[in-house]
Amino acid sequence: MELQGIAADLARADIALFAISYDSVETLAGFAAKHGITYPLLADEGSRVIRELGMLDDDLDRHHAEFGRQVRDDQRGVAYPAVFLLDRDGIVTEKRVHSKYRIRDTGTGLLESALGIAAPRHGPEAGAEGEAVRVRAYFDAPAYRPYQQLLLAIELTVKEGWHVYTTPIPVGYTALGAELAPIDGVDTGAPTWPAGRPHRVEGLDEEFSVLDGVIRGQMPVTFAVAAGTGDLQPEVTVHYQACSDTACLRPATVRLNLLVREAPFSD
């Protein structure tokens, strides 16, 4: 598995690495020997832990159907591909969960997530991946000071051949938007997005404004809270509707939980 390539980097950063699947010890022993795996591959045969942690992919039929594949009995019990970053106290500071996968994409997406988590350049990220759009959100700093304004970055990566709608938008369609769930003292400004480009759909009179590729929006967030408030867990909700030239997916709502620490007071 591709994680072996970053195992050395993680060791240098003093970050332990564990991989979990529902494979048997025997399967993993063969796999580890064949690929020279040096980190623990944990065998959750029977998926007891996967179930307990809420990581069971219970929508396997729908996921496989989208790629014209039948689900084999031995595939039930599989986990959602996901990456969790824990700090030295074992607290989850970042996570990425993937739902949709193509056989050849999953390894890359997972590795990218692991690498992104292992070498963060900004505040902790939260992300989610859907059929045509991957969404990430992160603050431009890992901690706030009382009355400080941080920028919340929201990044959508739209699959080739797809686009999302933005304003101005005809009635009945969902434009790209985002909001933060209210927290006492946390003031948010409206998000700003890049301008869309005009787009006509064959057979429809309406003109649309669309965005595609990597879309970055940002929202100023002021933490007007008293010193000593501590860690906050803002929840950002992102709305969008993705369409290709031939089909539209249903409007999507993605909720991402972020963690922002209070910066330690210093004289």
Added chain:
Amino acid sequence: MSDELSQIGPAIGTRFPDLTLPDQTGAPVRLHDARRGRGALVVFYRSARW
């Protein structure tokens, strides 16, 4: 996408649950002990077989 993926699994800000599972040698590994006070990346993947 209408499912909320970020709600799946342990939440940010919470302590990752402790778990004990055998590794590829059959030895039991208890996650928070094996971390030895370091941070950790815990990766769930579908399967080594498919």
